[in-house]
Amino acid sequence: MNTKEIDRLAREWLLEAGGIIKQEVAECKYQISEKTGPSDLVTSVDKKIEKFFAKKIAEFFPTHQLVAEEDDAHKFSTFKGVTWILDPIDGTLNFVQQQANYAISLGIFEENHGQLAYVFDVERGSVYSCIVGEGVFVDNVKVERLRVDPSLEESLLIMNFGIIASNYLNLADAGRRARAVRLYGVASLEMMAVIVGQADGYISRSLMPWDIAAGYIMAKELNLEVTRIDGSEINVLETGSLMIASKEVHQTLSTDYIKKTEIN
Amino acid sequence: MNTKEIDRLAREWLLEAGGIIKQEVAECKYQISEKTGPSDLVTSVDKKIEKFFAKKIAEFFPTHQLVAEEDDAHKFSTFKGVTWILDPIDGTLNFVQQQANYAISLGIFEENHGQLAYVFDVERGSVYSCIVGEGVFVDNVKVERLRVDPSLEESLLIMNFGIIASNYLNLADAGRRARAVRLYGVASLEMMAVIVGQADGYISRSLMPWDIAAGYIMAKELNLEVTRIDGSEINVLETGSLMIASKEVHQTLSTDYIKKTEIN
Numbered sequence: 401m402n403t404k405e406i407d408r409l410a411r412e413w414l415l416e417a418g419g420i421i422k423q424e425v426a427e428c429k430y431q432i433s434e435k436t437g438p439s440d441l442v443t444s445v446d447k448k449i450e451k452f453f454a455k456k457i458a459e460f461f462p463t464h465q466l467v468a469e470e471d472d473a474h475k476f477s478t479f480k481g482v483t484w485i486l487d488p489i490d491g492t493l494n495f496v497q498q499q500a501n502y503a504i505s506l507g508i509f510e511e512n513h514g515q516l517a518y519v520f521d522v523e524r525g526s527v528y529s530c531i532v533g534e535g536v537f538v539d540n541v542k543v544e545r546l547r548v549d550p551s552l553e554e555s556l557l558i559m560n561f562g563i564i565a566s567n568y569l570n571l572a573d574a575g576r577r578a579r580a581v582r583l584y585g586v587a588s589l590e591m592m593a594v595i596v597g598q599a600d601g602y603i604s605r606s607l608m609p610w611d612i613a614a615g616y617i618m619a620k621e622l623n624l625e626v627t628r629i630d631g632s633e634i635n636v637l638e639t640g641s642l643m644i645a646s647k648e649v650h651q652t653l654s655t656d657y658i659k660k661t662e663i664n
Numbered sequence: 665m666n667t668k669e670i671d672r673l674a675r676e677w678l679l680e681a682g683g684i685i686k687q688e689v690a691e692c693k694y695q696i697s698e699k700t701g702p703s704d705l706v707t708s709v710d711k712k713i714e715k716f717f718a719k720k721i722a723e724f725f726p727t728h729q730l731v732a733e734e735d736d737a738h739k740f741s742t743f744k745g746v747t748w749i750l751d752p753i754d755g756t757l758n759f760v761q762q763q764a765n766y767a768i769s770l771g772i773f774e775e776n777h778g779q780l781a782y783v784f785d786v787e788r789g790s791v792y793s794c795i796v797g798e799g800v801f802v803d804n805v806k807v808e809r810l811r812v813d814p815s816l817e818e819s820l821l822i823m824n825f826g827i828i829a830s831n832y833l834n835l836a837d838a839g840r841r842a843r844a845v846r847l848y849g850v851a852s853l854e855m856m857a858v859i860v861g862q863a864d865g866y867i868s869r870s871l872m873p874w875d876i877a878a879g880y881i882m883a884k885e886l887n888l889e890v891t892r893i894d895g896s897e898i899n900v901l902e903t904g905s906l907m908i909a910s911k912e913v914h915q916t917l918s919t920d921y922i923k924k925t926e927i928n
Binding site for chain 1: 702703757761762764788817818820825828829831836839840843844845846847848849857861862863
């Protein structure tokens with residue numbers, strides 16, 4: 401695949417898509433509808449952005465696959481050739497109520513190898529990006545992780561609400577031992593917090609391919625641990641849990657909390 | 665008191681303080697130390713900003729009281745004359761690890777009446793402000809709360825970790841009924857989220873006067889409900905819990921969750 405050409409176009413389309421989103425917000429003309437219930441929303445903007453990418457990809461790269469959240473993309477269950485995995489708006493609920501804390505998330509794979517990744521925090525105007533082998537960048541500044549390997553006690557964790565409220569696999573107890581716990585409600589940006597060192601671990605459940613594709617590629621690039629909660633390898637095309645963390649935090653969560661629950 | 669003059673100077677000092685913080689971050693020269701433990705940090709920047717305000721207030725308003733987080737202000741237990749209540753950096757832990765999600769928080773009282781309030785999100789460059797009687801502004805745009813009175817089911821709540829993890833007063837159950845729960849780890853900005861309608865309720869415990877002074881004044885200005893968790897009136901100079909929400913959410917949390925626990 402022509403990595404440089406795809407990178408150039410992906411960046412161009414992301415910025416154009418961000419512009420569309422900002423215009424829709426400014427004009428307050430988008431529609432909100434429920435998908436599976438009142439906590440699972442989709443807007444006409446999500447759909448518009450997905451259509452925008454689907455059209456561009458079909459035009460420039462007609463042999464590429466698109467896997468995306470809303471209803472205009474085919475759902476592929478296997479990697480074949482080049483696959484774009486897109487969340488047109490990750491954090492739709494935040495988008496609707498806050499007009500902040502949402503992102504466009506895009507991961508591009510050749511067969512099952514991640515090659516390019518982008519998370520665009522539209523409201524802040526920040527682009528997180530990665531060409532595999534060249535590192536991770538935030539707005540073209542290379543990410544250097546200064547807090548290489550803190551202990552759980554020195555760590556800031558991000559976890560989803562259900563995990564904390566149900567003390568799932570004792571992970572709320574792990575949160576008590578950590579320095580602090582945060583919860584932003586937008587998987588791609590929660591992964592980016594770990595990528596740049598604003599957090600040391602993020603644990604969530606029931607994530608879809610488009611929630612994790614970009615963050616997964618960047619985590620691998622930075623040698624962070626990125627697995628399912630049980631420690632198994634992730635197949636990005638499958639739905640499931642996620643635990644991304646620096647090495648010691650990942651190990652401690654696994655050994656002192658998650659595996660203890662499985663045994664008992 | 666000369667409200668306009670205090671407003672002019674408070675804004676000037678806040679912006680100058682924000683500049684000092686940004687410079688300290690850029691030069692990476694500040695020191696971090698623990699107060700009561702590894703989750704309770706203070707930096708030399710917190711202290712520097714508090715000193716900066718203490719000096720300015722003593723110079724321009726020598727009769728005014730200053731109540732503030734770090735060790736350079738006297739702790740007054742009663743309102744008398746004009747009292748400035750300052751958190752030089754609210755969200756110190758976020759400041760240290762994220763260089764984001766922190767704020768300078770300032771509430772000014774005449775006797776026990778809130779008169780002026782400011783929360784400065786330094787990293788984003790946003791100033792939330794209020795002169796009582798004139799409304800609340802974000803960067804000089806007046807706050808108009810569009811979501812006047814949503815139900816709990818339609819609401820986004822912010823709660824602290826301990827409340828969720830221990831299902832304190834059944835409030836984690838309330839979180840399950842809400843549309844979503846968030847947790848940012850910075851009381852003043854969590855209150856601002858409710859003030860501007862990015863959230864519909866915020867519940868926390870063990871908050872100090874400087875955590876809540878500014879948000880309390882703004883909440884009263886906007887006719888939001890702002891009480892202790894048990895529904896009682898807040899004396900801002902006392903440490904305690906906080907529940908700030910739009911009317912129906914406040915009522916539902918109180919009736920369906922908090923009071924049910926007290927009875928059982």
